[in-house]
Amino acid sequence: MLSSYKLTEAEFKEVFRKRYVQLTGLEPDGSVLNAASSFYRTYSADSSSIRASDVYSKTLEKLGESGKSFAPAFIASVSDILASFLENAGEEPEQNRDTILSMLDLVKINDTSYEDYAEKSSEAMELFQFLRNQDTPPKLMNTYKGLRIFHAAEFAEIRQDCVVMKVHRHQAVALNNEGYTSFTHKLLPQQISAKVREVDLNSCTAVLDRFVVMKKPFDRRKIFRLQPKSTLKAKLSVEGKQAVSYIEDVSLRGLSLNLDENAVQGYSHITITFSLPVEDGTDISLRGKVKYIFCEKVCKLGVETYPDPATERVIKNYLLMRKEELEKELEEKTA
Secondary structure, three states, X not given: OHHHHOOOHHXXXXXXXXXXXXXXXXXXXXXXXXXXXXXXXXXXXXXXXXOHHHHHHHHHHHHHHHHHHHHHHHHHHHHXXXXXXXXXXXXXXXXXXXXXXXXXXXXXXXXXXXXXXXXXXXXXXXXXXXHHOOOOOOEEEEEEOOEEEEEEOEEEEEOOOEEEEEXXXXXXXXXXXXXXXXXXXXOOOOOEEEXXXXXXXXXXXXXXXXXXXXXXXXXXXXXXXXXXXXXXXXXXXXXXXXXXXXXXXXXXXXXXXXXXXXXXXXXXXXXXXXXXXXXXXXXXXEEEEEEEEEEOOOEEEEEEEOOOHHHHHHHHHHHHHHHHHHHHHHHHHHO
16 A cells, blocks of 8 residues: 555655644644554555545544544645655556555545635635735745745736746745745635645746645744754753753754654653753753654654743844854855
8 A cells, every 4th residue: 555655654744744734833743643653554554455534534533633633634645645646656557546546535535524624726716816916915934944934925827726926035945845835915814725836946936736725723833943053962861861862943942853762752751951052052951841752763752841041042042043044044045
């Protein structure tokens, strides 16, 4: 099934995670990520009798209330994976046929429940026609290494299944990196998410498709959550035990970390010690609460932290410095 496409569980979860963040503005918690893993493992079983829609229905039942945020992101990510399968179906059409049909079945069967959270793209196209005639253009929301990229974009062309946008040069780089974006405008009832089909960095144009008008409120993080310029090591301390980890991103109230093994299994509170390349580089020690962890080749750990005023000042200075570095990096890329 899925594994026959050389799509690993980690890759499947990463596609889902990115769609979840893009549609909700939040990182998925452990139960939601585990549900995506459970789907992959069950559906990848060597059994032609397994239907993707059946596995999905059981997954939603287990999630309960969390299924409300899981459903739209999961269907969107399955659609993305399915599109990739279809692009390569010609190589081994007979081997791929059953999986593709089953995945199509999953997307089709869940159209009704999906509409609890999103409208079909035809509504998006109507809204784009409306916005095109307004005095102020919509804005696109993206991130670049954690830095929020939020600029106005103009409609160059509205086609039957996609739109061509004239975008800010920084937005073009972010679109090319993320592969997704969201439209916002003061006259829109909710944001519209979109997938990037193509970006021309020279002309600063982007072709966007697969639109979803979100019915639920949506807000991307306003707190900087920035990736370090170079590798930052951190020492985890849990009940007297220690482990080395690497910081993936930093914010005033949290850290994302990578570590070789699950050194925090069974624990919810940890201490993290590290230094930032600001001021005198003094070690910072933070108490933190584990928000999520999932492990494949490496373990990814999300931690909510509680800095004291002095430590918060150091982190804030680092984030401002890193923000300036990223803005300069974007300028250099688009010069």
